[in-house]
Amino acid sequence: MRSYPADYELVTPGSLNAVLQLINDEAGRWTPIAGGTELMVLYGAGRLTARKLVNISLPELRGIVEDGDSISIGGGCSFTQIRRHPGIQKHFPLLAQCASWIGGIANQNRGTIGGNLANASPAADSPPALFAYAAELELISVRGPRRILYEQFHLGYKKTALASDELIGSVILPKRFNGALGYARKVGARNAQAISKICVAAIARLRNGRVVEIRIGMGSVAPTPLRLSRTEQVLLGATPNAATIAEVRRALSSETAPIDDIRSTTSYRTLVAGNLLEEMLRAFAGASP
């Protein structure tokens, strides 16, 4: 353990309003900590530069609200809560699947969806499902809530649209994917406790063998989690066959920038990203009447 606890301070203002007031009054001074599965790792390694932390593990952020049109997941919900929610299992199964990829059971019990997004690792496990399901975020501050499309959230490597006094209040998923085909896969060194070499989630609808709707989210191929817009364009109206797959690999190359890093290489990621999309298209073609 490479940090001195006495050098740090963790305050618990106790209510969401008190937290929002603090991070507005003293903007930039207090780093929010929820489940701690990211910040406490840095802390243990002696690499947590933030010395003042504010506890955002709050009941107000841990609700999941379902109505006829959508499910709204509080930013403080753990991945275990997300996996266990019957509405999410039914309407957004890819998100439940992505949640099961995170760390191990003990990490899922503490790690939060808000933390996963705010930490903004390009390898994060939940973003692909959020791209697939057209998620919106509600960002909150003393100035009130504002909504953005999740696609507008990531601005660059570990840089997000969150203002210095904002928290992720909730993730809103619209119930418009019932009956759509789904595909999700994570490639990592182990079946658990592995950061992805590649991860992907997608929904699609086919009619008469042609793709009429497609949304694909992919991780670990760019400085941010990515929606594969160009690849989607290539697929819209197309029939999944060998020629389409070749075009898909070209589109994928044009919009991703996988790197060599501690976990994998550019060439492996390029090849495997294409292989996953090929597997996805074969599954979609096989599943549709």
Place this chain on the structure above:
Amino acid sequence: MSVRQFSVRVNGVERSVTAPSMARLLDVLRHEFDLTGTKEGCGEGECGSCSVILNGELINSCLVPVAQADGATILTIEGVCGHEKLNRVQRAFLECGGAQCGICTPGMILATLHLLDRHPHPTRDQIREGLNGNLCRCTGYMRIFEAAEKAANSESGAVE
């Protein structure tokens, strides 16, 4: 002032500790409460040696600041069963040879208990997933999985 008093209920007993707010729960358990059954293996939430049950959920205590455990109910390996008796999971680990050096064992037992609470008759795949955050360098896992299955099939309650 970062040093405060925190209260926790550990293994059924109310305890309080004066500590910096960012003291790790793992260190409070081991150094303040002398509950050294919970181990440190990696200090980064990957190995599960530090697993405890906090408010009913399996968590890695190396990743929890004591301030976030204020008011919580905690079960450590010492609280799994009373003195001189064995919980069915502990007995199964003994009978199956599910421990060699023993350092992963407290976490493995807590993870198994947490799993059996939710899946009383787990499949092998569910056992693998339930224990997926607990690493063992000695046994090769097979006897641990057998112990989990044996525990699931045996009567609950303490045995002599």
